[in-house]
Amino acid sequence: MTNRENIDSIKKRLYEAEVVHYWEHKGWGGKYEYLWRWGVAIFVNYSIFILLWLALDGFTVGRPFFWVVLSFMTMMMLITRYLFTPDKHRCYHLTPLGIHYTENDMIPDVAYQVVRGFAWVGIVVCIIAVFVLGPLAFVGAGGFALMSFGMTNFKPTTEKHEVFFSDRPILFNPMNDSVLRIDSNIPTEYCSSRNFYFSSLEEKDAVVSLIKKN
Incomplete structure (x- = not known):
């Protein structure tokens, strides 16, 4: 089994593991x-x-x-x-094998609709410019048209992240700050370091206790 296959196998077990704690964070x-x-x-x-x-x-x-x-x-x-x-909306899932979470941009749906609308308007303007000005219009309008085409599919995306617990994960727990960093190194030579955010210090302390317990 290759290193990549080994990591994929660990990741699969992580997502299938029992969730012992769940929390959300909105903001940066x-x-x-x-x-x-x-x-x-x-x-x-x-x-x-x-x-x-x-x-x-x-x-x-x-x-x-x-x-x-x-x-x-x-x-x-x-x-x-x-x-x-x-701002970001993060949904965290703590398991005995590690933490996996999703991350979304907190952008209203109407903003995506407005950007897509401007993109289509931009494409129309570029086409009109080509007919009015001729091939010279491609010098400026071409790049804008390519950018506009890329923005017509502007929509929210969900990113997935994870950190696997090694035998001794290193926790960086700054005082009076609702952030926790975990550094981990598993035998497959996979190293990860991620920051985790909390709405309160009490919530962070509860998660740290659960990580130490597991």
């Missing part, structure tokens, strides 16, 4: 991780707004264009935060 994880995600979204979008404010003489509070740009940048800030760096 860690105590302050969400802060830098908000920080990136705000900085990227409002820095452009501030540059326009400093560079354009007529870009003042009394002009409608000012409020149009501000509204647009606010919308882009929210899109950056919730669409490009979305």
